[in-house]
Every structure is written in structure tokens, then in C-alpha cells.
Amino acid sequence: MVDFNITTVLMPEVVIASMSMILLAIGLLVPYGSRKSMMPLTAFTLIGVLSYTLYDFFYGPKATFLDGMYMHDQFAVYFKLLFLAAALLVVLSSGDYVQKLAEHRYKFYSLLLSATLGMMLMAGAGELITMYVGLELMTISFYILVAYLANDARSSEAGIKYLVLGGASSAILLYGISLIYGLTGSTELFVIASKLGGNLTPASFLATVFLLAGLGFKISLVPFHLWAPDIYEGAPTPVTAFLAIASKAAAFAVLIRVYLLTMNSQAFSITGETLLIVLAVSTMILGNLIAIPQTNIKRLLAYSSIAQAGYLMVGIIAGSLAGIKGVLFYAMIYVFANMGAFAVATHVAERQDSDQIKDFAGLWRRSPVAAVVMTASLLSLAGIPPLAGFAGKFYLFTAVMDQGFIAIAIIGFVMSMVSVYYYLSVVKVMFLAEGEGLPDIPVHGAMKFTMVFTMLITLVIGLYPTPLAQMAFAAAESLFK
Amino acid sequence: MSLLNNFSNLSVGLTSYLLVGAMLFCLGLYGVFAKKNMIAILMSIELMLNAVNINFIAFNRFIWNQKVDIHYVLTGHVAALFIIIVAACEVAVGLALIISVYRNRKSTNVDEFNWLKW
């Protein structure tokens, strides 16, 4: 057993949790006018934690502790990196947006951090109740964040919808967990795996389906996806970004662990694969098809992110080391690609008070940086080289084809080319339309940094994916040990 | 199949508890599907969560009540506790949201919350 100190291992979680509290306290104590430093404070905290986590990923001790309840392997750390990066980018891009909110804005960052904390717990959870607690921490924070524009009926409506559906899906997830507990007597993944592995009973299958449905809800897998577009549309744009990127990734982290340990058993394999293939294919197709007629950028990105979930599922279907590596790789670049797009959407939403695609008209002229970043991000999502999305898809589909599934790869690639259609429609509006009468909206400061940074990362990873691929490989490998 | 059959062979208890849990869950589900008032829906969700609690406790009590050293392993009970706490948080947030949406829409009728669609 590697000798380690539990506090050093849990340092990121602890810091994030305390910072969340501190921000709340500051919000309560410091007078309204001088709360501008909250964004930098959060950002620097996140940068610090991120750096530490990065160090931890490569050099820190790895262990499973609390009898397998909590895992500190490279897989978990990889996802923590992802959440922290996403949170950081959201924070950086949300500065002006949040500034315009009313006096509640200090809670925004606090809630953001608590959601991040929830995700980090999910990534490390080796046990279903821990996972559930993390999940709920994240979800409840999101309920509030989604409805954060208290005076905006749409935002409140989104919050309510998310609450109802999220609650119901949690209940179903929990019911599944309870069945599993009933069948195995444990909520720890390793124990479950050893006890459940043998044969497939209707009860165990019901439990699995419930579990899958609960997690599928979070990753907006068709047919559990219906909430996503509405919530994404109603939520404040930075929240949408965080929701689309991080919460989905967190659910994937859990799904991978659960799937690999429990569902990937011999008895389950054919049935489970069939099920997952059907779901993944319909997710890819439906997400991309419905995205085509969208006129609202957030809704468009919502459907696009549904489709992206379908691509990610492909890696899980492969179930191999390469497949998981593909998922990890793709999840990370997905952060940057989506973040770029959402940053631009946030910027436009903040300046023009509109989420309509037609209001992006002439963005090329009015804000060249934003237009270029948006284009690069969308094309990365579509998987056009030399952007990172291509490398990601390549890893994913190579893995699944290696397992012999050719048709799913064809469907995936064809659908991703179909997706180019609606991504390019946005590009067309930005570059072709003149945008008469719309204001010039140059980007500055942290927002500009976010945009350019995400674009550069997208480009650099696309051109030279090796470092990230190695990290993803290490993380995936730690899962298979 | 075997495990479920085992459940029914037990003389008293588990099957009944599980049935109650399942019924409660379905009731909650029905509420979520059919109720129009947001608060009622929130309560229905609570029903579903409590159904899970019953399951947990029943399982722990009837099947998995082993002892390690001198302690009982109370995973199910602990889980139920957690769920209760989380449910409480959820209800708190939920009620706050209902108030917020009521301010905006002057209604708690879930059918009217359809501005976001397509």
C-alpha cells in the first residue's frame, strides 16, 4: 500500500468546498459595491487547484481508500482536471455576464464551486451512495444556477423543469441502486461486480436499466434527453455551458466506472452492447437531426451536445482500453470546443441580449475574434481536422471498429458530417450576413482570453494530440488495473 | 429469477415491504405524471424517494443484516439517511424555485410552463 496522507489526496476537494463556503461568507459580510473581486478570487482558486491536480495526476500518490468508497486513481484525477478546467473557463467567460446580475451574484460562484465539488466526488466515487451524494450536490447546485435569473420567467421555468425531471430521474436511479443493494448487499462497485457478474436476472437487469436511465438522463442520452434543450435554453448561458460540459462529463465518469465494473460482465455483454448501440445510434441521429432546424444558439448547442453524447457512448460500447481512452480524450477536448462556442454565445447574449442565431449576423465584422473562435469551436465539434474534434472522433471510432462494429462507425461519421450542415449554417450567418444595425461587440479581458485560449487548445490538440492522448491513456489504464 | 424467488419464500416481511415500496414508487410516478400543481409534483417525487428508502431498509433488515465483529453492517440504513437528507435539500430548493416561478408566472400549474420548447 502506498503511503499517503488523506488530506493531501483530498486537498482539491477540501479547497473547493472551503472556497465555496468562503465565497458565501464574503457575500454576506462584504458590502454590495466591493464584491467585484469575486470572479478573480474564484478564478485564482481554480487555477491553483487545477495546477495542483495536474501535478497530482502525474506525480501524486494513487490509492483507493475508505474500503473502496473513494478512489483516487488517475481516472478520477483526469476527470477532476476536466471539471476544474471547465469551471475555470466558465468563470473566466462569465465575468461580465454575472456582473450584470442583481445582488445575488456572489452565490453564483459559490454554487459553481459546489457543483464542481459534486462532480469531483462523482469522479472519485467507488460506491453508489457516495456517487449519489456527489450527483445530488451537483444537481441541486444546478437547480439553483439554472433558475438563477430570478426575474426571467424562462430561467425559472427551466429550473422547475430541471427540478422535476432531475428529481424523478434521481428517484429512478436510486431505486436501481436499492435493487442492486438488495441483490448484492453492497453499494461498493467492486463487491457488486463480483456478486452480480454471474448471471443476468430480470431483477438485476431492471436495476441496471434504472441505473442506466438515471445516468443517461444526466448525459442526455436518447430517449432520456428531452429535458436538455429546454433547460439549456432557459438557463443563463454560462450555466448552460457548465451544464453541457461538466455535468455530462461527470455522469460519464460514473457511467464508465459502473459500466466497466458491473455491466460489462459476460452475461450482460451482448444484451448490454445491443442496448447501448441502439441508444448511442439513436442519440447520434436524433441529436443531429433535430439540431438542424434550430434557431436558438443554445438550443442548437443543446442538440449538438446530445449528439456528442452519442459519440462518447461509442467509446463505452467498445469497452476496451482504447475505447475508454477515446472517451476520456474526447471528453476533454469537448470541454474546450464547447466552451469556445458557449463563450461566444455568452458574449453575444450579454451584449445583444439575444440567443437567436440570426443575431450573430455579421459577427465577423462586429467581433472578428468571436466569429473565428465560434467557427473553430463548431468545426471541432463537427470533427473537422486539424481541430481537436477530429482526433477525438478518430480515437473513438477506431476503438469501436477495432471491436468489429463498422456500421456504427459509418453512422457516426456520416452523422457528424451531417452536423457540419447546421454548424456551417451558424458560420454562414456570421460570415455572410452583413448584420446591419447590430452593434460592434469587441471582446476584452478574461472573455477574450477564454475564447482565444480555448481555440488555441483546440487547434494545438488537433495538431498534436499526443500529450493529451497519453494522459487519457494513463487514466484509462488506471481503470483497467 | 432465483433471487426474487428467494424473496417470496421468506415467510413474513420482505415481499410485503418491497411491494409497499414499489406501490409507493408507482404512486409517486403517477403523481409526477398526472398532478398539475407543482407542489403536488414535488411531493410525488418525495414519495418516490421514500419508496427507495423503504427498499433500502427492508433489504438491510431482511437479507443483509450481517455482523462484522460486533457491528451490524447498516449500509441500507445509512443510505436511507443520506437520501432523506438529500431529499430535504431538494424540497427546499424546489419550493424556492416554485416561489420564484410563481412570482414570474403567477401560477404553479405545470401545464403552463411550456415557453421553452422545440
Next chain:
Amino acid sequence: MSALPTVSSLSMLLPFTLLAPLVAMLLIVFLPKEETKTIKLVAAMGMFVSLALSIYAFFAYNIEQGGMQFTLTIPWIPDLGVNLALGVDGLSLPMLLLTNLIGFSSIYASWNMDKRVKEYFILLLILIAGVMGTFIARDLFIFFLFYEIVVIPIYIMVIIWGSSKRVTKEYAGMKLTIYLLIGSAFLLVGMIALYLAAAAGGNPTFMFEELAARQDLYSPAFQKVAFALMIIGFGSLISMFPFHSWSPDGYAGAPTAVSMIHAGVLKKIGGYGLIRLGIYVLPVGASFWAPYIATLAVISVLYAAFIALVQKDMKYVVGYSSVSHMGYVIIAIAALNPTAVTGAVAMMFAHGVMAALFFAMIGFIYEKTHTRNISELGGLAHQVPRLATGFVIAGMASLGLPGTVNFVAEFTIFIAAIKVLPVHTVLGIAGIIFTAVYILRIIANVMFGPRRSEWDHLTDIRGPELVPLVLLAFVIFLGGMFPNILMGLIDSGVNSSGLAEVLETVSQAKIGGLF
């Protein structure tokens, strides 16, 4: 010449060729957008360097030695086995030269561009660099990467600088893009399948040579499937019937430079890929599909020629004609014969130069008259004699007149293919009659005929505008009169790359009734 030429010392030749337009592009990014003259000059300079380097490569290439030269290999993505491997042989070097010839010309063909000049030249240079990259890549992954890079700049260029006639430019651009991308999706699947099959025999690799060397690993069934996937991808790129319908609309919508590059070189990636990847790596699959491809190719030739007869828009005529001409390339590829493959590469080169010249001339006409409608034009030889000369030269090259490089290529194809596919070839040759009919029709109706006073204000092309005409016409005639310059190189490419042996095996196997 010594036994070992200075290959290693020239390993940076190709990277520099590739980087020259990109450096120019970066310079343009930092230029203010009002400096249109400087921007154009920088773009031209960048392309000039590329062109000069590729001409140097063309003549410095050691034909006796053959094989890949000026090679450079840098491991790029080790876990996938991707290498940044550059190099050229007799098959790719003509294509590289072609790219730079057309790229250089296209800069000058856009000399009068005055709308969003900066963006235009940035995208144009990316486009050219991307196309160049596909031809100098020795690694399938890099090849594909470069190919896909060019798709999006084309889309943006079409929708901003294109023109709407029968179809809107938005439609044309989207059709072009999505069509090719979906084709490439199938290609990608085929490519990954190939990669995975090859990976069974050692380190995973994307290198063309390695993939070809591991042929024993690909079962006939696999080859058939993989080749079919590639046919969809490359076939739509080379606009083989029935995957051609993006091509006329796309060219009609695109701005001049994009039409030039697209019809001139981009399309050839399809043929190049079919040779490099299809025949070379999957010979059994190729021999299985060859008859079907040949039939489709003949249909392309005749079908597109007939349609070109009744077109009203000049760009559509040339668009359909390029579909028709690419049919010959496909016939040659389907003939699976070294001479035919030589002819196919030569035809791609020849058609590229010709199509670029044609589109450049049509572009100038359109720029000056704002119409491409054949019936609205006429007698332009009065006002713009130089333009008319270029137009006629392009037309004559298009109908395969001896003395132009196109004739040499067509003849080589015919002479090789007629042994293998006599019926297809005879039908294909019948296409030259129809080609003559539609080409002469547009030449006559656009350039000749009574003087029309409404075009009296036109000025003839002059100065920089002459560059495409002079350069491309020179190449057309040089290649036509001294074909050994080009054909010798291609021939060495076919023979030294091992392609000839592969084809030999395939044809023998065919006779033996093995497949």
C-alpha cells in the same frame, strides 16, 4: 549521377514548399486590411516560392533511382502510429507541381478581388497549402487531415465570394461541402478499417508503403469492402457518376480561384487516392470492382458530355466537362495496367492545368461582363483578344488536341485501356466527339460572332491578369510537345513504387481466375 543522390540534404525541401504559403498567410493576418496591394503581393510571393521549389523538386528528382525522394519522417502521434511523413515520387510530384502552378495562377486570377481582400487571400492560401499537403503526404492520416482541412475554407469562400446563378451560392457551397464530407466519412471508415487490419501485422501504421507491404493481411473479402468504401469517398471526390452532382453546381457557385483549385487539383485527390490507396494497397478489391467502376466511368464520360451540350452557363459546361474528363481517369484506373495508370496521372495533371485555365478565363469574362450566360455573350474576341486566345487554348486542350498535354494523357490512357477494357474504351473515346461539340459551341458562341456594342467597354486582360494564361498555356504546350518531361517522371513513379508489380500480379491473378 552518383548512386545516392542528396536526398537527405533536401529533406526540408517539401516542408518549405508547404510552409511558404502558410508563412505568407501569417504575414497577411498581421497586415492591415486596407493594404490590398501588399496583401496580394505577399500572397503571390508565397506562392512563387512554393512554385519555384516544386519546379526545382520536379527537375531535381532522380528518375533513375525512383521511389520516394526528399523524404522527411517525424513521428507525430505515436500511439496511433501516425508519422508526419513527407515525400514525393513520380505519382505525387506532378500533382505537387500542378497544385503550385494552379495555386500561383489562382492568386493572379483573383488579382482584381476587392471585397474582403485580406480574408480572401488568407483562406486561399490555406486552401492551397492543404491541397499541397495531401499530395506530399506519405502517411494516410496526414493525407486525410490535409484533405479535410481544405473543405471549410472552400465553403466560406463560396458563400462570401461566390455567385448565385441557377442555384444560390449558399446552396452550392453547402452542397459541395456536405457532399464531399459525407463521401469522406465513408472514406474515413475504410481508412480506419485498413489501419486496423494492418495493425495486426506489427506496429500500427498509416504509412502508404507499410500498408501496401502488409497486403497479405487483407483478406479478399476485406479488400472488397474496404475498396467499396474508398470508391464512395474518392468517387464522389473525383465526381464519378452518380456521385457527381456537387461538381457543376459547386463550380458554378464558387469564385474563380476556388473553381480553379477545386477542378484543377482538389478533384484529383480522388484519382490520386484511388491509385495510391485503392490499387496500390487493395489490389484485389480493385480488381473486383474494376469492371463496375469502368462502367460508371464510361457513363460519366458520355452522360456528362451530353449534358454539357445543352448548358447555358459557361461554368456549367466546364463543370460537366470535368465530370466527363474525370471519367477517363477512372477508366484508366479501372484498367489496372501500369501504362494506364501513368495515363491517369498524366490526365489528372493535364486536366488540372486545362480546367484551371478555363476557369480563370471564364472568371475574367464574368468579372468584366457580370454574366456567364452563353447567349448573352458573343463576339468577345473583338474586345478581348488575349482572353479569347486563352479561352480557345483551354478549349482546344479540353478536347484533347494534339500538341497539348491533354492529348498525350488521353492517348496513353486509351492505348493502355483498350487492351483491357475494349468496349468501355471505345465508348469512352466516342466521348471525344461530344467534347468537341460542346467545347466548340461555347468557343463559337462566346468568343466569335458579330461584335456586340454592349461589350465595347471591356478591357482586355493585362499585366498580372496575364499570368494564369501565360503560365498554364505554356505548361499545356510544353507537356504536349515534349511529353517525356512529364511522362518519364510519372512512369518512374508507377514502376519504382512497386505499383507495376502489384498490377502485374493482379492481372495475372485475373487470368488465372483466382478472384
Next chain:
Amino acid sequence: MFKEMHDLFQWAWLIPALPFLSFLLIAFVTKRSKGLSSTVSILAILSSLGMAIAIAYSVIRAGAEIVEHPAIVTVNWLNIGGLTIDFGTIIDPLSAMMLFVVTLVASMVQIYSLGYMHGDKGWSRYYAYQSLFASAMLGMVLATNLLQLFIFWELVGLCSYLLIGFWYFKVSAREAAKKAFMTTRVGDFGLLLGMLFLYSKFGTLDFVALSAAMSTSLQDIAVVGTAGYITVMAFLVFMGPVGKSGQFPLHVWLPDAMEGPTPVSALIHAATMVVAGVYLVARMYFLFDFASPEALQFIAGLGAFTAIFAASIAVVQNDIKRILAYSTLSQLGYMMFALGVGSFSGSMFHLMTHAFFKALMFLGAGSVILALHHKQNIWDMGGLWKKMPITGWTFFIGILAISGMPPFAGFFSKDEILANALQNGHPIIYAVGLFTAFLTAFYMCRLFFVVFMGPEKPENHPHESPWSMTIPLIILAFFSVVGGWVALPGHYNFAFFVHYGELHHVAIDWFLAGISVIAGLLGIGLAYAIYVKNVISAESIVARFPGVYKLLKNGYYVDDLYLWIIHHIMGGMGKILYWFDINIVDGIVNGIALTTRGSGKLLRRTSTGQVQMYAMVFFFAVVVIFMVFAFGEGQLSALNPLATLGGVK
């Protein structure tokens, strides 16, 4: 002696190269200076003429040696695996004769053009094209293999196209040029095919090698397969000459080609390019010889038919140049059937003499046209004899030559052909040829009498053309007289040098010659009776046979048939296919796109915004999944193919 001669033959490539150089010079350097352009061009062609004369002289000096062993010089042109093509020059009596004829007529025409094209805006362009044409034509004559010949063959076609359409602003010229190119292309298609089959069968296109290969392989009939195969190749190759030399049914372009400047008609469409087809058949004579006899019979029949067919049309034409054009067609038919009946040297001989007198007549006609300010209808002319004595006299010589009057050139050549036809057992062909000779004499004299003899037209103010035009006329007239004398009986006559197979010395059969002359005289007499003495009224003949007249006048409606085919069959086909392309091929593409978009729009409606509906979908999906996968074992196996979806795990 032979050594130095070969030194000369080494340089034969200069003959086409010099005009080509002049073309480049004019195109890139002197095009702005009219005087320089024409000087360069004429100097070049005169140098070529000089060389051609020198070569002809050497060939005559060399005698039998060169007949047996042509002097061949080659350089490699194209060399790739499986395909080697050389370019080179072949010097034998045939090519030497052609060189002389082509350079002579070309130089005459170019000098003549100094006057005829005076003041034309496209002067430099004209001379550039002329030089290019001369170069291509000479290159073709010197070709050592079929591909080289084909290349230059196409290039002369291009020059013909450019020169017919020289006055591109005239719609008629433009259309005529297009027609010429397209029609010959149809023939070239066959020629190309024949060439390809020859190559794939024999592995070479070199004339000498091909001939050798054919004669050896014919002994071993199994190698060739059947003689039928060669016959097919022969027919395919013959399609080229049919197009180029205006044989029926591809003759339609030649009359229209008269839209070009008259010197061009003289050079290209009378003397040189149009006989390229005849030349090709002569060069490839071994092929037709080795093919089954039907091939040569076909050539003879087609040639004879063309001869009489064109002559009959010429009778009723009114345009001076069109009459000459149909006459050219008719004479080409003559040459062709001469080859068909085995009169190899007769055909070549006629080719040479025809070049002289037909060029002469075209140039004469040009002189007339210029004098009358571009009037071309013969009925608008008349009484030019006095006003234009040189033109008149030289034209008269041409008329006598073409009518086959001794001792003019045409007499000897025509007589040889007719005699050979009869001697080699083709009486029908002979009869047709004889009748054609009669018709020829008739319509040529009709032309001459109407233009030069008829009443003067007061609105015309003709005057003799300048020296630059008359001197070529005189020179050509000289050759039209003496050109035939080279075939006078003797050992070293024309047939000694230009023949195929065994050499037969045939004396002139004076009886047959007499019949031909009588036929010619009859024609002249009839024309005299109708158009000078008005003994017989032309109108009344027309009135009695209106249908025939209309038929002839419209050239048997062949043109209309082709136009109909092009418009209705090809154009219609194009329209149908275009419709198919847009609506079916593209329709499918657009349909897929539309379906995709449409289904997107439709599926969008699934997201109703009703949260309870979402919840229901969610839960029922769970139930359905559970049902299908847990209990539906049957469905599961049905879904199994879905699991692997084509990929085999």
C-alpha cells in the same frame, strides 16, 4: 554521294520547323508589325520550299535506292513503360513529292495573300495561322508513324478551323469553322480507334515496322486471328480520311469551309489539307492491301460515289467558291477511288496535279472576288475576260487542266486513273469516273463561261489584281501545264518513284485517253451551248425537273439531316439527360437532404415543452427497454444483427 544526301535528309525536320519558328515569331514578337509578320512567314515558307526542292532533287538523283529504302530519321518523343513513340522524318519519293507540292502551293498562297488580305485587321494573325498550318502539314507529310501523323493531322485540322473562322465576326464563318472541326472529329474518332487497335495488335505504329509486322504475321494467319480483324482496323483508319478528305457522308463541311478567306480555301481546302486523307490511305496502303479485298472495294466505291455525288451538286451551284468546293470533293473522290482500284501512283499523281490546278482556280476565283468587292455569285459576274486578262487566262488553263484536256496536267492523271480502273477490273467505277469527268468539264466550263464570257455587269468595275496576286497565278498555271509531263512514259517517270508493290510500266492507252477527252469535250460543248450560245435554256431544264434541281441545289439534304440529328437527337438527348441529372440524380441528393431536414423539423416537435410528457417518455422508455431486453429473448436475437450492424465481431 549518298552520304551527303543523307546529310541533307538529316535536316528535313527543318522544313516544318521553319514555318513553326515563324509562327512563334509572329505570335510573340512581330504581331504588331504587319510588314514584318508577312515577311517572316513568307521567308520561312520559301526556305522550306527551297529545302523541299533540294530534297526532291536528291530523291530523283538517288533513284531506285531511295524507293527501296526510305531515309528515316527519328528521335524519341514519348517513352514510358509499354509505350514508345518516336518522332521523325521519312524521306521517300511520296513524301518528297508532297513536300514540294505543299511548300510550293503554300508559298504561292502566302505571296498571293499579300494582295488579297491587304488592309485586313488580322494580318499578323493570318500569317501566323498560315505558318502554323504549313508547319503542321509538312510535319504530317514527314511523319514516320501513325501517331505522329495523327498529331499533325489534328493540328492541320485546328489550323483549318482557325482559318475558316478567320473572319470570326461573321456568323456563317464561325458556324462553318465549327462544322468543319466537328465533322472531321467524327472521322478522327475512327482513325484514333483504328490506331489504338493497330497498336494493341502489333505493338507499334511505325509505318515501316507495321508494314513488316503485317506481312510476316499474315503468313501465320493464327497470329492475326482473322483477316477480318485487319479489315475492321482498315475501315476504322479509313474513317479518318473520310472526314478529312470530305468523302461521303462526311463531306458536308467542305462547301461551308469556303467561308474562310479565298487563299485559305486554295491552300487548305483544295490543295493540301483535304488531300491528307488520300495521303494517309497511301501511307497506310499496306493495311488496306492486307485487309480483305472488301476494304479496297469499299474505298473505290465510296470514292466513286463521292466523285459523282459532288459533281452533280456542283452543276447547280451559283456561288463561285462553292462550285470549286464541290469540284474539290469530286476530285478527292477521284483520288480515293483511284487508290481503291489499285492505281496508287495514279492517285498520287492526280493529287499533285489537282493541287496545282485547283489552287490556281481558287486563287483565280479570289482574284475575281476581290475585283468585284466580295461578290461570289457567278450570275453577278460576267465579261471579266477583257478586264482581267491574266486572271482569265490562267483560270482558263485551270479549266482545261481539270477537264482533262491534253496536254494539261489533269489529262495525264485523270487518264491514268480511269485506265487503271478499267484494267484492274472495275468497269462500273470506270463508267462513273468517266461520267464524272463529263460533269466536271461541264460545270467548270459553266463557271468559266458565266464569269468570264457572259455579259458585263455595269455595276461592276473590275480591274486586274496586283502583281503579288498575279505572279502566283502564273506560276501555278505553269505547273498546271507541265505538271503532267512527269508521267510521260519512260523509265524514271512518276510511277517509278511513287508506286506500291511491283512496278508496272504502263504505256498510255490512247484509246481510253481518247474516250476521256471526248467526254471532257462533250461537257465543254454542252456548257458552251447552254451558257454562251443559249441553244439550250438552263431554265427550261430546271423547270422540267424541279424536284431534281431542288435536291441538287440543297446537296441532297445531307446537311439538313445532320442538323436535324444534332438538334433533335443529340440536343434532345442532352436535354433529357440534363433533366434526369437535375431531377433524378440531383433530386435524390436534394431529396436526401430534404428528408434529413424534414425529419429534423418533424422530430423537433417531440420536444413539446411539457415536463410531464418528458417524464412519461423517460419512464416508458425505461419500461420498454426493460421489456424488450429482459423478457423478449426472441426480439433480442432479432436485434442481434443490429448489435453488430454489418461488422463481424
